[in-house]
Amino acid sequence: MDRDTSIDELLEIMARLRDPRSGCPWDLEQTFATILPYTLEEAYEVAEAIEKADMPALRDELGDLLLQVVFHARMAEEEGLFDFDQVARSICDKMIRRHPHVFGDVDLAGPDAVLANWERIKADERTSKRDESADGVLSGVAQALPALLRAEKLQRRAARVGFDWDAVDGVLDKVAEELDECRATLDERMPHAERVHEVGDLLFSCVNLARHLGVDAEQALRAANHRFESRFAKVESGLRERGLAPSVETREEMERLWEHAKRDET
Structure with missing residues (x-):
């Protein structure tokens, strides 16, 4: 079965599932909000298959994730918002726009230059989309992202305008400072809200450390x-x-036994 036929069949399957007369009762009662947890779950299952280097599982999980895209697109089509073809067209246009060194005449030397240009184009896109009331360096970082990933994105945004540590030593000192402040909350008179605050600051500083070390904090955890x-x-x-x-x-x-298990890993 060729690629177009496979996609067409998947779209037809979803249309049948959502048919008001003969579709699946469960699929018919779903909304963007009720499907969202499944979409997130499938994305994490893709990540797990990659981490385990399980290629058969990755194939299956990518299919499950694709189904989520088709599901959302079908619901949007039913509401007259957009359809799957428009979703695909949108990402095609975006990839061409963000790769002028491949599809245009821009000359970029090496992966670092490509990444810098990609980020510049994304920043220009954000500027053109947002209104003045939402204007700001940190605007547009999705609230629904996992907290570690969102912290890293916020830090990277701030770093692009120079608000960052000059060297990793400063970040290490900040982690130690935040740990000391967490230790101070062990005082039984300390309000619980203050402990939450200090633990949050410690985690945020650890994400900063990971970023400066070139480590993806979410993947590391x-x-x-x-x-x-x-x-x-x-x-x-x-x-x-x-x-x-x-x-x-x-x-x-x-x-x-724990120490023995750790030794077995080395």
Whole structure:
């Protein structure tokens, strides 16, 4: 089956599912808002397949994510807003516009120059779209982004106009400062809201550190989560071999098995 036929079939399937007379009751009752959690979930499942280097899973998950695009486009078409072809046309136009060194006569030397030009074009696009009441360096960074990713985008926006640390040493000092301020909230008289505030500042400064080290904070934390899961699974396995289970009473054994699991990774 060729590419156009495959896309056409998928669009026809979604149209049938949303047919008011003979469609699927579940699909028919969905809205942009109710489908949104599934769209986000599918995007994360794509990320997980990539992290695991599981190409068959990646193929399937990309299909699931494509279905989400088709679903949203179909609902928009029903409301007379736009259709799938307009979605595809929009991204085609955007990619051509943002790659003048490929589709035009702009000469850019190397990936860094390409990225800088890409960011300049995006900034120009944002300026043309927003109204004066929404004008600002940080305008347009989506509120729905994961917090770590949004923090990094906000920091990058500010850095483009010179509001940034000159060197990573300053960021390290800031992380240490925020950690000390978190430690100060251990005072039992400290309001809980203040603890939330200081922990937020600490996390924001850690994202800043990751950015200056050239590390994607969101991916780094996802990788740390995977390591924790893998190590703890080994702890549970070691306990089962001894006829034990995770509990307060087996904490010392859990810590010993944890260290053993860490050594196995090196």
